[in-house]
Amino acid sequence: MARARTIGEGPGGGAGARGFAGWIERRPLAALLLTLAVVLLLWLVLADWPEELERWLGRKRVFVSALLNGITLGGLYFLVATGFTLIFGLMRNVNLAHGSLYLFGGYLGYATVQATGLWLPAFLVAFVLVALAGLLLQVLVFRHMEGEELRQTLVTIGLSIVFADLMLWVWGGDFYQIPTPDWLAGPVDTPIVLDVRPNGEVVYLRYPRVRLVIFAASVLIGVLLWLAINRTRVGMLIRAGVDDREMLAASGVPIQLLFALVFAFGAGLAGMAGVVGGTFQSISPGEDTRFLLASLVVVIVGGLGSIPGAALGALLIGLAEQFGSVYLPTYAIVFSFLIMVLVLAFRPQGLLSVR
Amino acid sequence: MALARPGPPPATAAASPASTAREAAIPPAAWITGLVLLLMPAIASDFFLVQVFGWALILGTIALSLQFLAGYGGMVSLVQMTVAGFAGYMVAILGSSGLTQISLGWPFWLAVPVAILLAVLFGTLSGALAVRTAGIYTIMITLAIAAAFFYFTRQNETLFGGFLGFNGVRAPVFWGIDWRAPVPFYYLCLGWAAIAWGLVVWVVRAPFGLALQGIRDNARRMAALGFDVTAHRIAAYAFAAFLAAPAGILLTWLNGQIAPGTVGIGPVIDILVIAVVGGLGRPIGPFVGALLYVLLRIFALDALVALGLSGQRFQLLIGLGFLVTVLFSPDGILGLVERARRRGGGASERGGGG
Numbered sequence: 001m002a003r004a005r006t007i008g009e010g011p012g013g014g015a016g017a018r019g020f021a022g023w024i025e026r027r028p029l030a031a032l033l034l035t036l037a038v039v040l041l042l043w044l045v046l047a048d049w050p051e052e053l054e055r056w057l058g059r060k061r062v063f064v065s066a067l068l069n070g071i072t073l074g075g076l077y078f079l080v081a082t083g084f085t086l087i088f089g090l091m092r093n094v095n096l097a098h099g100s101l102y103l104f105g106g107y108l109g110y111a112t113v114q115a116t117g118l119w120l121p122a123f124l125v126a127f128v129l130v131a132l133a134g135l136l137l138q139v140l141v142f143r144h145m146e147g148e149e150l151r152q153t154l155v156t157i158g159l160s161i162v163f164a165d166l167m168l169w170v171w172g173g174d175f176y177q178i179p180t181p182d183w184l185a186g187p188v189d190t191p192i193v194l195d196v197r198p199n200g201e202v203v204y205l206r207y208p209r210v211r212l213v214i215f216a217a218s219v220l221i222g223v224l225l226w227l228a229i230n231r232t233r234v235g236m237l238i239r240a241g242v243d244d245r246e247m248l249a250a251s252g253v254p255i256q257l258l259f260a261l262v263f264a265f266g267a268g269l270a271g272m273a274g275v276v277g278g279t280f281q282s283i284s285p286g287e288d289t290r291f292l293l294a295s296l297v298v299v300i301v302g303g304l305g306s307i308p309g310a311a312l313g314a315l316l317i318g319l320a321e322q323f324g325s326v327y328l329p330t331y332a333i334v335f336s337f338l339i340m341v342l343v344l345a346f347r348p349q350g351l352l353s354v355r
Numbered sequence: 356m357a358l359a360r361p362g363p364p365p366a367t368a369a370a371s372p373a374s375t376a377r378e379a380a381i382p383p384a385a386w387i388t389g390l391v392l393l394l395m396p397a398i399a400s401d402f403f404l405v406q407v408f409g410w411a412l413i414l415g416t417i418a419l420s421l422q423f424l425a426g427y428g429g430m431v432s433l434v435q436m437t438v439a440g441f442a443g444y445m446v447a448i449l450g451s452s453g454l455t456q457i458s459l460g461w462p463f464w465l466a467v468p469v470a471i472l473l474a475v476l477f478g479t480l481s482g483a484l485a486v487r488t489a490g491i492y493t494i495m496i497t498l499a500i501a502a503a504f505f506y507f508t509r510q511n512e513t514l515f516g517g518f519l520g521f522n523g524v525r526a527p528v529f530w531g532i533d534w535r536a537p538v539p540f541y542y543l544c545l546g547w548a549a550i551a552w553g554l555v556v557w558v559v560r561a562p563f564g565l566a567l568q569g570i571r572d573n574a575r576r577m578a579a580l581g582f583d584v585t586a587h588r589i590a591a592y593a594f595a596a597f598l599a600a601p602a603g604i605l606l607t608w609l610n611g612q613i614a615p616g617t618v619g620i621g622p623v624i625d626i627l628v629i630a631v632v633g634g635l636g637r638p639i640g641p642f643v644g645a646l647l648y649v650l651l652r653i654f655a656l657d658a659l660v661a662l663g664l665s666g667q668r669f670q671l672l673i674g675l676g677f678l679v680t681v682l683f684s685p686d687g688i689l690g691l692v693e694r695a696r697r698r699g700g701g702a703s704e705r706g707g708g709g
Contacts, residue, residue: 094491096498141682149491150431154631154681157624161674169668289620293502296495304492330511337503341484344496348487 041067045192064192064205066326067319072211074318075218076280079273080291081298081310082225083266089242089305090262092149093142096156098270099292100163105130105271106283107167110176119181119279126271134267138260160288168285178278184210214276221269222311229307238262242305297336301343303350312352392545401537409537409609411642411649412544416551416602418630418641420595423555426635427564428591429571432485434497436626437504438478438596439603440618444508445470446604447521447613454521457514463527471600478596479589486588501623509615520614524607535608544605548642551598555638558594567591621670628677634687643688648673 024031045064084098108129109122137159145151187206229235237258240248249255277283277291294317299305302313317336324332343351396404417439425431450466452458461469485496508515526534526543534540558564569577570584578584607613616622625648633644651672659668684691 092491094495096494150494151681151685153431153491153494154627155678157627158674158678158681161624161628161670162678165668165671165674169671289502293499293506296499296502300492300495300499330513331507333503333506333510337499337507340499340503344484344487 061205062326065207066322068205068207068211070319070322071315072215072280072318073322074315075215076273076276077291077294077298077314077318078222078311079218079276080270081295081302081314082222082307083269083273084295085299085302085305085307085310086238086269087263087266088299090238090245091142091259092147092152093263094149094153094156095266096153096292097137097160097163098156098266098295099288099290100160100167101130101134101267101270102274102277102291103167103283103285103288104133104163105274106178106278106287107171107176107274108271109275109278110178110283113178119178119184122178122275123272126275127268130271130274131264131268133271135260135264137267138263142263143256143259160292164285164288167288173285175282175284176278177282178275180210180279184213188212210279214280218276222307225307234258234261297340299350300340301351303353306350306352309350309352313350395545396538396541404541405537405609407646407649407653409541409544409605411646412548413602413606413609414626414629414648415633415642415645416548417599417606418626418633418645419548419551419555419638420598420602421626421630422633422635422638422641423558423598424591424595425630426637427559427571428567428588430485430493430588430591431627432482432497432592432595433494433623433627434478434481434485434500435595435599436623437501437618438474438481439599439606440613440622441477441504442470442474442600442603443524443607443613443617444515444521445473446607447516447524448514450524452521452524454516457516458521463529467601467604470604471597474600474603475593475596478599479593482589482592482596485592486585498620498623501618502620505615505619505623508618516614518615520612520617522612522614524612526608540608544609547601547605551602552638552642554594554598559638563587563590625673628673632677632680632687634689636686637689640687640689647688651676 045067080098080102083101084095087093087095087098105126109126112122112125113119141155141159142152145155186209188209190205190207192205229238237248237253240253241255241258245255273291274283277287298310298313298317300313301316302309302311316339320335320339321332324335328335392408395408399408417435420438421432421435424435446466447454448457449459449461449469450463451460459466481497481500484500485493488496508520509518511517526540528534532539534543559568566577566582567587570582570587574584577587606617610617629644629648630641631644632647633642634640652669655669655672659672680687686693
């Protein structure tokens with residue numbers, strides 16, 4: 001069985017920067033194309049669009065909004081998919097109940113905000129309670145079927161059916177939206193110039209503050225996670241466990257404790273993402289499958305078990321979804337799916353995965 | 356119900372230990388089951404015939420295609436319901452339906468084979484994608500394909516009719532028989548289920564099926580022996596799609612419509628539940644699971660309401676049943692029955708010896 005030994009590590013296996021430099025040396029053409037794409041994107045965002053371009057792509061406002069929406073949605077997808085990929089990387093458990101954990105977190109967050117009127121504690125409540133649920137699952141169920149990957153996956157499918165119905169029972173089929181707190185409500189002026197009016201007045205893009213803050217938070221979480229995995233002792237143990245679980249257990253590490261911790265943490269991340277999703281969009285039955293699917297596609301694209309892969313995959317899928325829904329509404333879903341198909345066809349192990 | 360019964364203990368075999376292998380291969384329970392199924396229209400009402408047995412046979416056939424892939428190929432594919440639904444969609448698009456601006460109105464003898472062909476193509480392509488990576492990835496990739504197809508049909512108005520899908524898709528009338536009438540439709544379902552079952556039983560003993568089982572057990576060794584592992588796996592997906600596609604068309608005819616709900620995540624998972632609960636070990640398992648599922652689906656509502664719960668808690672029942680099966684009897688009801696029989700058989704043998 002091939003393994004993805006890449007949690008926290010960039011391609012090339014070294015520290016991030018060295019790996020990236022190595023990649024440029026190995027793939028000069030790809031690096032050139034990547035640079036060109038970034039430059040083009042920057043130009044599209046910063047330049048005053050000529051008329052010709054507006055005829056092709058529509059208003060600049062639409063394009064830049066789609067770009068920002070895609071990036072921030074990618075941040076949300078990253079939060080959901082990280083837990084999924086982390087749990088898989090260490091325990092080989094494809095947790096198809098991950099979407100249920102996300103939805104559960106969303107409902108818990110909503111209930112907290114309703115009860116206390118405070119937004120930030122909702123994250124804490126969702127994280128702790130969903131992490132507890134994950135811990136119980138790992139200790140009561142998955143520990144007893146270690147090594148039986150298919151059976152574990154089937155169990156997670158059964159659990160997702162049961163959870164979905166229980167949540168439908170408790171919270172009903174309504175849509176809930178977690179209200180944005182006052183200090184985050186409203187738009188913020190970005191330095192991105194949309195248009196220069198004939199009278200010399202400059203029009204800047206206004207963008208919802210809460211989305212930017214949440215995106216910044218998810219980037220922060222991603223960086224902290226990367227540091228935790230690459231620079232701390234527990235992170236070292238996790239990396240060792242991803243590479244060779246048996247050997248790690250044999251060297252006296254309390255591996256069951258490690259498993260329980262990682263499962264709880266991954267589940268907690270999904271729960272927190274639920275609060276984010278509830279503020280961004282809304283929570284309702286069916287969102288669990290939607291986010292499960294998103295996580296699946298993200299980790300298939302990025303590389304199962306790889307956190308940088310999850311970040312890249314989340315960004316790509318978020319962008320594909322937003323640009324798809326703006327420019328080709330009836331075929332939006334095909335876009336992210338097409339990315340998955342292309343990755344599977346040319347690099348089946350995922351973009352940022354070293355086998 | 357006839358399917359679910361384990362059958363009478365093989366008293367004849369116990370009486371004459373020198374029974375031939377051929378007799379042992381076809382147990383009397385199978386003969387009785389077959390006979391009961393053939394004569395079913397004489398005893399069952401139209402409702403039972405179509406809504407219970409017809410539906411169970413259709414779902415069983417789709418689940419059988421999953422059982423073939425999972426049990427003999429080691430690939431748990433969640434795309435089988437999607438392949439079936441794809442065939443249903445194709446029949447609605449190519450043949451006639453209530454959505455006259457989309458349906459092409461081809462005659463059924465052209466629409467049905469082309470629909471099956473396209474669905475097999477779809478299943479083969481899905482398989483080709485899924486076998487790019489092995490093991491546990493299969494379940495993820497096929498689930499992603501199934502979900503993408505579901506969301507696509509729901510979004511796409513121009514070709515797939517959007518959220519409402521197609522209604523008024525009916526079984527044809529030919530040879531002077533109205534195939535949408537209960538008795539002919541029942542035989543149609545029974546006929547394809549029997550053919551599909553027979554095909555699976557035959558294929559798993561044919562060289563291709565044996566090679567597939569070899570690949571399931573040890574892909575590396577089979578590759579070293581010169582077998583093309585990828586080609587065998589993709590061929591298995593094509594064969595499974597060929598089993599599922601006609602069943603999907605029958606399902607569309609049974610419901611009279613095809614909509615995104617038919618290929619949603621729920622039904623996709625239900626097919627897995629049916630196959631696993633019935634038992635992935637043998638081709639008859641999915642049919643046992645399907646009958647149980649259909650009976651639950653129809654009668655559990657009343658039972659749930661009687662217990663003071665809302666009838667909507669059906670999914671909870673299905674989920675719990677699936678969990679209990681996976682946790683306590685991973686080889687499904689068939690495995691349970693077999694173990695019970697072995698225990699019973701062992702006891703009687705000991706009794707006879709003493």
